[in-house]
Amino acid sequence: xxxxxxxxxxxxxxxxxxxxxxxxxxxxxxxxxxxxxxxxxxxxxxxxxxxxxxxxxxxxxxxxxxxxxxxxxxxxxxxxxxxxxxxxxxxxxxxxxxxxxxxxxxxxxxxxxxxxxxxxxxxxxxxxxxxxxxxxxxxxxxxxxxxxxxxxxxxxxxxxxxxxxxxxxxxxxxxxxxxxxxxxxxxxxxxxxxxxxxxxxxxxxxxxxxxxxxxxxxxxxxxxxxxxxxxxxxxxxxxxxxxxxxxxxxxxxxxxxxxxxxx
Amino acid sequence: xxxxxxxxxxxxxxxxxxxxxxxxxxxxxxxxxxxxxxxxxxxxxxxxxxxxxxxxxxxxxxxxxxxxxxxxxxxxxxxxxxxxxxxxxxxxxxxxxxxxxxxxxxxxxxxxxxxxxxxxxxxxxxxxxxxxxxxxxxxxxxxxxxxxxxxxxxxxxxxxxxxxxxxxxxxxxxxxxxxxxxxxxxxxxxxxxxxxxxxxxxxxxxxxxxxxxxxxxxxxxxxxxxxxxxxxxxxxxxxxxxxxxxxxxxxxxxxxxxxxxxxxxxxxxxxxxxxxxxxxxxxxxxxxxxxxxxxxxxxxxxxxxxxxxxxxxxxxxxxxxxxxxxxxxxxxxxxxxxxxxxxxxxxxxxxxxxxxxxxxxxxxxxxxxxxxxxxxxxxxxxxxxxxxxxxxxxxxxxxxxxxxxxxxxxxxxxxxxxxxxxxxxxxxxxxxxxxxxxxxxxxxxxxxxxxxxxxxxxxxxxxxxxxxxxxxxxxxxxxxxxxxxxxxxxxxxxxxxxxxxxxxxxxxxxxxxxxxxxxxxxxxxxxxxxxxxxxxxxxxxxxxxxxxxxxxxxxxxxxxxxxxxxxxxxxxxxxxxxxxxxxxxxxxxxxxxxxxxxxxxxxxxxxxxxx
Numbered sequence: 001x002x003x004x005x006x007x008x009x010x011x012x013x014x015x016x017x018x019x020x021x022x023x024x025x026x027x028x029x030x031x032x033x034x035x036x037x038x039x040x041x042x043x044x045x046x047x048x049x050x051x052x053x054x055x056x057x058x059x060x061x062x063x064x065x066x067x068x069x070x071x072x073x074x075x076x077x078x079x080x081x082x083x084x085x086x087x088x089x090x091x092x093x094x095x096x097x098x099x100x101x102x103x104x105x106x107x108x109x110x111x112x113x114x115x116x117x118x119x120x121x122x123x124x125x126x127x128x129x130x131x132x133x134x135x136x137x138x139x140x141x142x143x144x145x146x147x148x149x150x151x152x153x154x155x156x157x158x159x160x161x162x163x164x165x166x167x168x169x170x171x172x173x174x175x176x177x178x179x180x181x182x183x184x185x186x187x188x189x190x191x192x193x194x195x196x197x198x199x200x201x202x203x204x205x206x207x208x209x210x211x212x213x214x215x216x217x218x219x220x221x222x223x224x225x226x227x228x229x230x231x232x233x234x235x236x237x238x239x240x241x242x243x244x245x246x247x248x249x250x251x252x253x254x255x256x257x258x259x260x261x262x263x
Numbered sequence: 264x265x266x267x268x269x270x271x272x273x274x275x276x277x278x279x280x281x282x283x284x285x286x287x288x289x290x291x292x293x294x295x296x297x298x299x300x301x302x303x304x305x306x307x308x309x310x311x312x313x314x315x316x317x318x319x320x321x322x323x324x325x326x327x328x329x330x331x332x333x334x335x336x337x338x339x340x341x342x343x344x345x346x347x348x349x350x351x352x353x354x355x356x357x358x359x360x361x362x363x364x365x366x367x368x369x370x371x372x373x374x375x376x377x378x379x380x381x382x383x384x385x386x387x388x389x390x391x392x393x394x395x396x397x398x399x400x401x402x403x404x405x406x407x408x409x410x411x412x413x414x415x416x417x418x419x420x421x422x423x424x425x426x427x428x429x430x431x432x433x434x435x436x437x438x439x440x441x442x443x444x445x446x447x448x449x450x451x452x453x454x455x456x457x458x459x460x461x462x463x464x465x466x467x468x469x470x471x472x473x474x475x476x477x478x479x480x481x482x483x484x485x486x487x488x489x490x491x492x493x494x495x496x497x498x499x500x501x502x503x504x505x506x507x508x509x510x511x512x513x514x515x516x517x518x519x520x521x522x523x524x525x526x527x528x529x530x531x532x533x534x535x536x537x538x539x540x541x542x543x544x545x546x547x548x549x550x551x552x553x554x555x556x557x558x559x560x561x562x563x564x565x566x567x568x569x570x571x572x573x574x575x576x577x578x579x580x581x582x583x584x585x586x587x588x589x590x591x592x593x594x595x596x597x598x599x600x601x602x603x604x605x606x607x608x609x610x611x612x613x614x615x616x617x618x619x620x621x622x623x624x625x626x627x628x629x630x631x632x633x634x635x636x637x638x639x640x641x642x643x644x645x646x647x648x649x650x651x652x653x654x655x656x657x658x659x660x661x662x663x664x665x666x667x668x669x670x671x672x673x674x675x676x677x678x679x680x681x682x683x684x685x686x687x688x689x690x691x692x693x694x695x696x697x698x699x700x701x702x703x704x705x706x707x708x709x710x711x712x713x714x715x716x717x718x719x720x721x722x723x724x725x726x727x728x729x730x731x732x733x734x735x736x737x738x739x740x741x742x743x744x745x746x747x748x749x750x751x752x753x754x755x756x757x758x759x760x761x762x763x764x765x766x767x768x769x770x771x772x773x774x775x776x777x778x779x780x781x782x783x784x785x786x787x788x789x790x791x792x793x794x795x796x797x798x799x800x801x802x803x804x805x806x807x808x809x810x811x812x813x814x815x816x817x818x819x820x821x822x823x824x825x826x827x828x829x830x831x832x833x834x835x836x837x838x839x840x841x842x843x844x845x846x847x848x849x850x851x852x853x854x855x856x857x858x859x860x861x862x863x864x865x866x867x868x869x870x871x872x873x874x
Contacts, residue, residue, distance in 0.1 A: 085551060114547045118540055154543070158562035158719065159633055187565025191580070192636055218569050225572035259573060 022231065022261045024050055030261075031071035038238045038254035040071030045254075046261035047071075048078030057083055064103040073103050080107035089115040096147055097140040105143035109150065116151035129155050137174045149180035162188040169211030182211030186218035197223050204249040213248035220249075224256035231260040287392070288516030288527075295368055295384035296521045299870065301850070303523060307358040311850045313522045314872025319533040320848070321554050322861035323545040325713040326742035327506055327538055331493055332484040333457050334407050334415045337780060338746050339762065339863045346865030347512055347534065348390075348495030349457035352381055352400065352439075357858035357866035360765065362451050366395070366458055366496060367439075376446055376809060379454070383437040388517040389460050389494045397433040402461035404431040406468050407480070413468075414481050416779035419772035420453045424803035429454060448806050448814060449768045463494040498529040498869035510536045520869055530849075530872030541713035549843065550574070556844040556851060556861040556871075560716055561638035567843050579842040579854055585640050585648040586840055586856050587763035590717075591832040592625070592708075592724065594618055596784045597752045607698045608706060608755065616681045618830035622671035623678035624727045630836050634719040638839040643669050644822040645774055647763030648837050649856060652815055654822040659815035667819065669826035679731040689732050696732045705734040709748065710758040712739035720835055721758045749782040758835075762863075767818050768806050774825065775799050783831040794829050849874045 022030075022043075030043035051060060055076075060083065063076035084092060084107055092115060095108040116135075119128055132155065135148035153160075160168075165185040172178040189195045195203070195216075200223065203216025224234070234257040241250060300306040301313045326340040333345035354365040364370070367381040387395040408417045409428050421428050423445055430442040441454055465471045467483040484493060490501040498520065499512035512534040520528040537553075539545050542560065549557040550570060559567065559578070567578045596612045599605025611617050627641040646653050651660035655668055682688070682696060687704055690697040696704045708725055710717040718739055725735040735756070740748070748754035761773060761780075773780040776791035776799050787795050801821040805814045826834070842859055844851040849872045851860050858866035 085553070110551070114544055117543050117547070154547075154566070157566060158636075158715075183569070184565060187567070187569040190568040190571075191564050222569065222572040255573060259575075 022046070027261060031075060032069055034069040034071065036235075036238050036242050037070045038242075038250050039235055039257065040069050041074045042071075042234075042238075042254045042257035043261055044069075044071035044074030044076075045078055045258035047075040048082065051075050051079035052082040055079065061100075061104055064107065065101040077103045077107045080104065081110055084108055084111040087111065096144040102143065105141055109143050109147045112147040113151050113154065116148060117155055133173070133177070136177050136180070139176075142176065145174055145176040146179065149174065149176040150183065152177065153180045153184045157184055160184070162193040165215075166212070169215055170209040172211070175210065178209055178211035179214055180211075182209075182214035183218060185211075185215040189215060189219040190222055195219065201249065204252055205246050207246075207248070210248070213246055217248035217252040218255075220252040221255040224252060225259050229256070231257065234260060289388070292521055292525060292527070293384070293386040293519055295386055296519045297365070297368075297384070298523055299520055299528065300523050301870065307356055307361075311358075311853060311870060313524050313526065314530040314849045314870075314874075316526060316530050316532070316872070318531055318873040319535055320531045320556070320860070320868070320871065320873075321535050321537060322556055323537045323539045323548060323554050324510075325539055325541060325545070326711070328486065328504070328510065329743055329746070330485050331488060331490075331501060332481075334413060334417065334459065335481050337416060337750070338742075340742060343536075343863030343865070344501060344510060344512070345457065346497065346863065347499040347868060348493060348497040348501065348515075349459070350496045351455035351457050352383075353451055353455040355857065355864075355866060357853055357870070358855075360857045362455070365455070366400075370451075377443045379441045379443075379450065380434070381439045381441065383439065384519060385437050387496065387519045389462075389496060390500050390515045390517055391460075391463070391494045392517065393460065393462050393494070395458075395496060396436045397439045398436075399458050399461045400439045401431055401433050402465060403456070403458045404429075406461075406465070406471060407459060408456060410468065410470065410480075412470065412477050412480070414478075414779075416772040417456050419775060419778045419780075420449075420769055421456070422771075423447050424807055446807055446809055448809050448811075449766045452764075452766050452769065458496065460494040463492070497865060499534050502533070507538050509538060512536075518869065529869035531868070534868060539713075542715055549576075552845070554861075555848050556854075556859065557842070558859060558861060559841045559843045561635040561838065561841055562716075563843075564636065564638070564841060575846045577844055577846055577851070579840065580638065581840045582638055584840045584856055585837040587647040587649055588760055588837070589642060589645060589647070589763055589832070590720070590760040590835045590837065591642075591758070592621060592835065593749070593754070593757045593759060593783045593832055594621065594830075595752060595754055595756065595782070596831065597786050598755050600786060601752065605755075607700070607702065607704075611685075611687065611698070611704065614685055615828070615830060616685050617687070618833060619671065620678040620681035620733075621724075622830060622833050623674045623681065624724060624731075624733075625671070625833060625835055626673045626723055626727050627836050628673065629723055630720055633723075634716050635836065635838055638841060639836040640839070641670075642834040642837040643671075643826050644834070645770060645825050645832065646767045646818065646822050647765070650763070650765045650767065651811070652765070652767050652818045654819040656815075659811045667823065669823055673727075675727065675731050678733075682731065682733065687733075694732055695734050703734060705736065707755045708735045708737045708758065709740050709745055709754055709756070710737075711742035711745050713742075716838075717758050717760075724758070752782065752785055767821070768802065771802055774821075775802055794824065798824055798829065847874055848872070 027043045027047050031040055031047060034040045060076045060080045064073050067073035067076055092108050092112045096105055096112055129152060132148045132152035136145050136152055139145035139148055165181045168181040169178050169185055200216045200220040204213055204220050207213035207216050234253050238253050301308045301311045328341045328344055330341055333349055336342050350365050352367040353362050356363050368384045369382045371380045389395055407413050408415055425444055427444045432440050434440055467480040469475055469477045493501055498515055498518045500515050502511045502513040504510050514529055514532055518528060545557055546563050548554045564580055571578050594612050598609050631637060631639045644654055655663045655665045657664055657666055686699050687696045690701050698704055708721050710721045721737045725737045728735045772778040776787035776795040801817055805817040808814050840856045842854045850870045853867050858864055860867055860871045
């Protein structure tokens, strides 16, 4: 036990500044090219903040659906997610449960979490986690289920260990629950139950379920971001693995590249 | 948290009212400005950097303030704002926690250690442009803190063992003496209590303004006060307050801290505290980038670690450094005393073996595992784990060995045996224990709603109690409601926390029998029992020596007596230091158990800036 209480284990992750951030104009060029979907999408993620500041909700919704490339659609959807934070609970739920394009519904998933974890009921036997789990299984849309699943694991995180989540990321009552379990699990792999990069790569590629691959991919992205690899390194890798490995493995590089691009 | 070694302990809440007309500010940097040498080698601030002015820092709290009046406050939901608006003669360095000059630029101590002469910084002004002088210092102590008409806990940490107070006297406009009737080791930290503006507040003090009724000051600077009327010497002043929404503070143009480059602090233009429903909502808002810094829980670590790199934030985790402060279950031995009700429960609570049984019911390991992901340590002492006086050490400032720790192991059998021994048994076969008269033993367990860790602690305790037939009904309530229950002595059993610091005497307002926060047994102020008399004596003895080693031994006995015999508070666990901030915030790396950018001791908010 240190006595001073003044030293803390600082895990600094601000490595972005070590790399050149790609200008918006260049990103617009990259995002318009769909040769490598992950590179296009990475540029889209990096552009989201700019789009959220400069485009209307209607413009973004149109772009999210009709954008010519996955990068443009991703940029619009991610930008909508930022704008949707200002929406009311009712407005968010209408989007999540409605018939809008999945790219639009996807934008409502994260903004929904604050509302979902705050649901209350007069019913004496009401259980928030039971309520969320039920929606995660029986929700009207994939995005509604996913939001509820994420909220469910957010609320349950304190009572679950990595070994619990490793089971639930494989076998669960819905794909969305397994996916959300994998997301939470990735945080354990970066803190209480650390894994090596090789282990995470293996998991992201060959994990036995989407949930486990997501766990590996999400944690792997952090290691990639914290590495010395450059924008060019990530682009080269994505080029070389295009259409191979697994979507989750490629997603790790996509996220890391988006950070290098300056998201 | 308590303003560390400076002032009284305050009730801990993990966070949580018109435009202000500001004066112009200084024409030039005052000659006596306090210079913060950010980034200068060889100084405490060598790992920080000079910043730039501008921007609005956002943090969150789960409770609104109760008032703006520091003097009469008891809770961090209030003091967190007071510490941003006010300053004392001395303060803690946010990096080293050592005491250093604040409103006083220096001090001299007489050879007999009974007279301290404070030399005040000259040319400073209050936030409204009025000059700061020795009159404000004398007013703060003689007319506020020592004034029996004023309700304040600060008196509890200023009173000397012979029941006198340090005599504060003006020598000239910028010199003040503090004279003691006897040695009082923690005088420098105690005398660091915030200084209040005489020109703004004297009108509310009956002894200075007989036109107002006695006690008028106690309701001054309430939440209904126009923020423009609040005056301070701290880095920020309240600009607006919207209940359940936010408190917005704006830079004090007359703040007297400057960096070495001559830039006036604070760097931020505004500091906004959003009121949120729960810690979980705070976490989601931080993830969204709506907050710039956040005190996190161990269970938040996996959530944030996976986004740390992507969202350009820093997550600090130090499993070896426990936070200051204490977490406990308070058992109100005065429940129903004033009303002549709850006779059975009060008698039970006053039975030491019942409180010992409650100690055996605290499943600390389950709390550590499930609520803290292992990032916590069992707690048993009223003194902070980090304090050099912590009795888990073998000597003053030594390593923590826990050789003399008072341990009540988690044991349902032992708890049941203790209850059996005092006649609390199941008399009607319904599975619940009853009093001798056959009525069921049933009690309400409260904590502040929205604090999910305390809610978890409460649920674990209630669950374990149910396993031996003891019925605890868990009811979370609003923080300020909870505080009111404490002070009205209407809470039966409460899970809550107290701030902490290095100097145990700063908890005298809690642990002395007459302390303003002796909320589990307020009647002890009039009729202390033998144990409480002993604790009072130990507190007095520990401040009466200048020898830290001697004080350590006295405080060790004090801690063991409270933990093993008094048991008014049953301690739970002490979390490790965990914190998160956006990497766009400069100097946030100063974060430690001593001070954080969103903490409630006001020590670092003036140093942070947006990169």
